[in-house]
Amino acid sequence: MSRTHTSGSSTWTEKEIRQQPTSWMTSLKNIENLRSRITAFLAPLLQDSNLKIILTGAGTSAFIGDMIAPWLARHTGKNVVAVPTTDLVTNPVDYLYAEQPTLLVSFARSGNSPESVAAVDLANQIVRHCHHLVITCNEAGSLYNNATHSDNALALLMPAETHDRGFAMTSSITTMMASCLAVFAADVINSASFQDVATRCERIIASQEDFSTAVFGDLPFKRIVYLGSGGLQGTAREAALKVLELTAGKLAAFYDSPTGFRHGPKSLVNDETLVVVMVSSHAYTRQYDLDLLAELHRDRQAMRVVAIAAATSPEIASGPHILLPAAREFLDIEQAFCFLIYAQIFALTESMKAGITPDTPSASGTVNRVVQGVVIHPWKG
Structure with a gap:
């Protein structure tokens, strides 16, 4: 694929994309060193079959829950759900119940977003038996400091370099995500097993050289669908x-699911649209992904349809595609880290191509690295 612009190597964003595999391994080893402390905090809570575990955060931090809650619920057999802090703060009684024991797992890069702090306070006000696991990248953040001074909380600090200095969260999200998986599913996600994920992602990063390559093709896309x-x-x-x-x-x-995309959202596809299909590694689910991929090829409506997958198939081979570097068979929860690396690099290259400074893309200042302008109203329930 052709080169489109100069590298963003002088940006924090590129540095933070590249450092991820190393940061993951550092954090997972830290988690293992803290295992006895983590177990002492969590074990009594997890013995309660009525425990509700809420994975929460704002913006990108909230999406960690979206990605890992389904797998964690199935793997642990626990009631694990993802609810953004932005929803908890505005509609607390929809998610927090006084008589249901709750563990609120808060993800935060800075730990200073108004909703992050308010969600913890609301949970403490509403739920009789509430505990908190804080996973954050900022030792100086309010969320971390409040947790370290609370008798119903445990705070886990990510490696210092993951307190991303770029505007967009990159190493912060993936390191918090890997760490949470290691906390609740150490039998599957640990420093030994996750080395395979880190190595595969290092190879993906190396394959993109100086990040001046158009990841999904050098075309004048006006919209993208993942x-x-x-x-x-x-x-x-x-x-x-x-x-x-x-x-x-x-x-x-x-964004959408391949099956959900047919139910209306597919209408947005036109000859200026890039569609990227992240193909599941699960044999059953993969069938639905490949069906939609074949349909998109037949439609010939999109400017380009790209599949990212661990293994090929006739549907994948018939159009533009990216195959992950060879590795052992990955679960989707592991494969997600590989897909995120490609997405981060694509976003960076598109930013540079558009002449935008990726570390501070909002020239108007209306969107900020740590959200501003939120008024937290007192709870009077």
């Missing part, structure tokens, strides 16, 4: 937000 099934729909959502953020909205971005 599609993924199950937890990969959360990955698609984060991928869409990343390009929307880094291009300051110049490239319109959407």
Whole structure:
């Protein structure tokens, strides 16, 4: 694929994309060193069959829950749900119940977003038996400091470099995501097993050289749609937000599931649209992804349809595609990290191509690295 612009190597955003595999491994080893403390906090809570585990955060931090909650619920057999802090704050009684024991798992890069702090306060006000697990990248953040001084909370700090200095969350989201998986599913996600994910992603990053290559093709896209099934729909959502953020909205971005896409949203596809299908590694789910991929090829409506997958098939081979570097068979929850790397690099290259400074893409200042302008109203329930 052709080169389109100079590299963004001088930006924090590129540095933070590249550092991810190393940051993941550092964090997972830290988690293992803290295992006895984590177990002492969580074990009594997890023994309660009525426990509700809410994965929460704002914006990109909320999408961690979208990506991992379905798998964690199935793997642990626990009631694990994803609810953004932005919903918890405005509609707390829809999600927080006084008599249901709750563990609120809060993800935050800075830990200073108004909704992040307010969600914790509301949970403490409403739920009689409430505990908090804070996973954050900022030792100086309000969320971290409040948790360290609370007797019903445990705070886990990510490696310092993951407190991303670029506008868009990159290493922060993936490191918090890997760490949460390691906390609740150490039998599957740990420093030994996750080395395979880190190595595969290092190879993806190396394949993009100086990030001046057009990841999905050097074409004048005006809109992009990411599609993924199950937890990969959360990955698609984060991928869409990343390009929307880094291009300051110049490239319109959407997301859906492959099956849901047919029910109306497919109407947005035209000859200026890029569609990226993140193909599941699960044999059953994969069938639906490939059906939609074949349909999009037959339609010939999109400017380009690209599949990202671990293995090929006739449907994948018949059009533009990216095959992940060879590795052992991955679960979708592991494969999501690979898909996110491609999406982050694409968003960065599109930002540079549009002449935007990716570390500070909002020239008007109306969108900020740490959200501003939110008024937290007191709860009077």
